[in-house]
Amino acid sequence: MTDTLNQAIDDQIPALIGLAQDLIRIPTLNPPGRNYRDICDYLAARLMAQGWTVELIRAIGAPGDSDAFPRWNMVARITSGRPGDCVHFNSHHDVVEVGHGWTRDPFGGELEGDRLYGRGACDMKGGLAASIIAAEAFLATTPDWRGAIEISATADEESGGYGGVAYLAERGHFAPDRVQHVIIPEPLHKDRICLGHRGVWWAEVETHGRIAHGSMPFLGDSAIRHMGAVLEEIEHHLYPLLATRTTAMPVVPPQARQSTLNINSIHGGEPEPPPGSTALPAPCVADRCRIVLDRRFLIEEAIDEVKSELRAVLDRVQSRRPGFTYTIRDLFEVQPVMTDRDAPVVRSTAAAIERVLGQVADYVVSPGTYDQKHIDRIGRLHNCIAYGPGLLHLAHQPDEWVGVQDMADSAKVMALVLRDLLG
Numbered sequence: 001m002t003d004t005l006n007q008a009i010d011d012q013i014p015a016l017i018g019l020a021q022d023l024i025r026i027p028t029l030n031p032p033g034r035n036y037r038d039i040c041d042y043l044a045a046r047l048m049a050q051g052w053t054v055e056l057i058r059a060i061g062a063p064g065d066s067d068a069f070p071r072w073n074m075v076a077r078i079t080s081g082r083p084g085d086c087v088h089f090n091s092h093h094d095v096v097e098v099g100h101g102w103t104r105d106p107f108g109g110e111l112e113g114d115r116l117y118g119r120g121a122c123d124m125k126g127g128l129a130a131s132i133i134a135a136e137a138f139l140a141t142t143p144d145w146r147g148a149i150e151i152s153a154t155a156d157e158e159s160g161g162y163g164g165v166a167y168l169a170e171r172g173h174f175a176p177d178r179v180q181h182v183i184i185p186e187p188l189h190k191d192r193i194c195l196g197h198r199g200v201w202w203a204e205v206e207t208h209g210r211i212a213h214g215s216m217p218f219l220g221d222s223a224i225r226h227m228g229a230v231l232e233e234i235e236h237h238l239y240p241l242l243a244t245r246t247t248a249m250p251v252v253p254p255q256a257r258q259s260t261l262n263i264n265s266i267h268g269g270e271p272e273p274p275p276g277s278t279a280l281p282a283p284c285v286a287d288r289c290r291i292v293l294d295r296r297f298l299i300e301e302a303i304d305e306v307k308s309e310l311r312a313v314l315d316r317v318q319s320r321r322p323g324f325t326y327t328i329r330d331l332f333e334v335q336p337v338m339t340d341r342d343a344p345v346v347r348s349t350a351a352a353i354e355r356v357l358g359q360v361a362d363y364v365v366s367p368g369t370y371d372q373k374h375i376d377r378i379g380r381l382h383n384c385i386a387y388g389p390g391l392l393h394l395a396h397q398p399d400e401w402v403g404v405q406d407m408a409d410s411a412k413v414m415a416l417v418l419r420d421l422l423g
């Protein structure tokens with residue numbers, strides 16, 4: 001049985017390449033959110049011709065949605081008519097900006113040897129194509145299958161997923177009575193199962209001062225000097241503390257197997273002059289200084305503790321600096337998620353990887369977040385993984401590519417998972 005399935009996919013390799021090329025050639029750039037309807041229409045036409053029921057859903061009112069750049073999503077479903085589970089493959093159809101350094105046409109879908117090049121080849125149109133070919137091969141070789149299969153292509157993963165998976169999850173598309181297993185074919189590589197991701201908290205911290213003439217700073221109070229004290233406290237006390245936190249999450253790369261903190265930006269004092277300006281700055285004591293913090297936390301940490309830990313840093317500075325005041329503003333937060341290794345979709349994918357690749361699956365957790373957060377929290381569906389072809393470090397890079405053999409191998413794994421769960 002496995003052989004017929006493998007053979008069916010090997011026979012479809014030209015179709016797999018063609019499908020991935022067609023997807024790459026639709027430049028679904030985000031921002032601003034271009035051609036979302038075009039890629040949804042393309043996928044809808046292909047799947048409807050084979051008997052799938054397709055819904056095109058615009059995330060009206062979601063961040064970024066406008067008549068100029070509507071946030072379109074496609075959800076396709078095929079049912080066997082026999083009771084059983086539903087396996088859902090979710091891919092985002094948006095890609096990030098091209099950037100500099102390309103030696104290929106980023107939207108040409110050029111094939112050279114085993115490599116298919118283009119923006120989104122790896123993240124994640126190669127994975128989307130592999131999941132479609134996997135489902136088609138499974139359906140063609142398993143007449144008496146049970147349950148249902150869904151394939152979605154969703155908007156805006158690269159900008160938070162609010163016009164995509166979050167919008168669908170809020171409308172019940174990932175409700176546990178509708179979908180039981182979810183695979184997100186993000187480029188984690190064909191031998192790795194990604195169980196989830198670390199948590200995120202973004203916050204803006206502002207220190208306050210009092211403006212005065214720069215020649216008489218003693219008449220004012222410098223918000224920048226106050227922020228300097230905050231940064232010193234973070235440097236000497238918070239960073240060493242975060243480095244001691246260990247986790248059971250198998251985060252890759254391993255340096256991310258601890259709590260991390262990045263200071264995304266700092267700004268204090270008067271606005272910077274516009275580029276090209278020859279004007280001299282005015283001498284003022286800074287009355288405000290702001291930093292934006294990006295704190296990534298572990299499943300062992302509670303977000304309330306993460307927040308109060310930073311507040312404690314600021315309170316310590318306050319206790320020894322006369323006149324020091326601050327405000328914290330929450331910008332964004334995501335809870336960490338990690339699917340259980342005993343979850344059915346994990347066990348099934350691990351077994352399939354062993355069968356197809358002849359090696360034991362590796363379990364990983366992503367340092368950053370992706371759409372699993374919405375499926376887990378809004379959809380309340382915890383039987384979800386990321387699994388797909390492509391090398392994560394090529395994502396968002398110039399000359400991004402995906403390996404054809406990697407796409408085919410992961411399609412075989414996905415098809416075997418369907419055989420296991422629905423066969």
Ligand SMILES: [Zn+2]
Nearest residue numbers: 123124157186
């Ligand atoms: Zn992605």
